[in-house]
Amino acid sequence: MKHSLEITYSGKPLHEAQKALILLHGRGGDAQSILSLSEHLHVAEYALLAPQATNHTWYPRSFLAPVTENEPWLSSAVDIVGQTFDKILEAGIKAEQVYFLGFSQGACLTLEFTARHAQRYGGIIAFTGGLIGQNIERTNYRGDFKQTPVFIGTSDPDFHVPVERVYASSNIFREMNAAVTEKVYENRGHTISEDEIELVNRLIFR
Template sequence: MTHQKNIVTAGVPLAQAKKALIMIHGRGASAQDIISLAGYLNVGDYALLAPQASGHTWYPYSFMAPVAQNEPGLSSAIEVINSIVDDVLKAGIPASNIYFMGFSQGACLTLEYVTRHAQPYGGVVAFTGGLIGAELNLANYHGDFGGSPVFIGSSDPDMHVPVTRVRESEAVIKKMGADITVKIYPGMGHTVSQDEVETANRLVFK
């Protein structure tokens, strides 16, 4: 499974925007679905860019499966995000004004991408996600977030994302210089809550 660069855009046109938000949808969902979340976020002056996964899934198995089982989908997905980041940089928006947001599988992919390419970003929001792999391969993670705000919200329990992996991811990302906030919601279920949206707006989309 590989992905084409198929991007849905909304918000301010990239050529005119000063900030950009890259939005990564979850398994079985679409770019249009994740863009609809923007209506709840303080991103009215951002360019919004949401790639569409082939077959509506970024990689075939759980994010906790051995990475090799999720290839070539995972590497292809990371390459698509990297290409979007390049487009945003070429449009004159610096990395410090690039933001990322994902839900579920998209949140896992978001965290994996930014931690492999850590630098001072505008901010990162992961609604229910963690870093990818049966075991975390720390050799994959490079750079320094330079105080970038990162927010992860997740349910305890969550049917797809164990809290232990959320906490493990938090430790890695914090060590790499992010200003990370994690909120675990008892019994929230596999969804995005109003409190998560408000927290994302307060900490990241200021």
């Protein structure tokens, strides 16, 4: 199965905006649900783009499964994020004014896409996620984030995302010259907290 490009737009029209935010929903979610998060973020002047996963899932297995078991869905999902990013660039918005945000499965996809295509972005937010694969294949990730601000938040424990994978992912982003803020909440559950919202508004959506 492959995904088809289906983007829900909100915020400022692309041709009027100077900044854009790509939002990636989690398993079982949809574009509208992740877009509703923008009401709590300082993104009133941003173009908002939320691609929709086929059958509400970006890939079928856990993000910790061998990559081959999540193909061809995973490669197609990465490609969908790339196509969404290209639409923003074609509208004249520069890469350093493009932001990425994802929750859960969408957070994993956010980290995976940006690590595979490292450059200076406006900011990267992963609400409970990590790089994808049974083992992290470090050779997949090259480039220089040039101090792109990155926020990765999670709970310890989290049923879906082991905190060890969050730490390992954060370290790789640091190695690639990202300015990483990592926040681990005790027994918070698989959700997005008000504290995380306040942090990303202060650190990234300034």
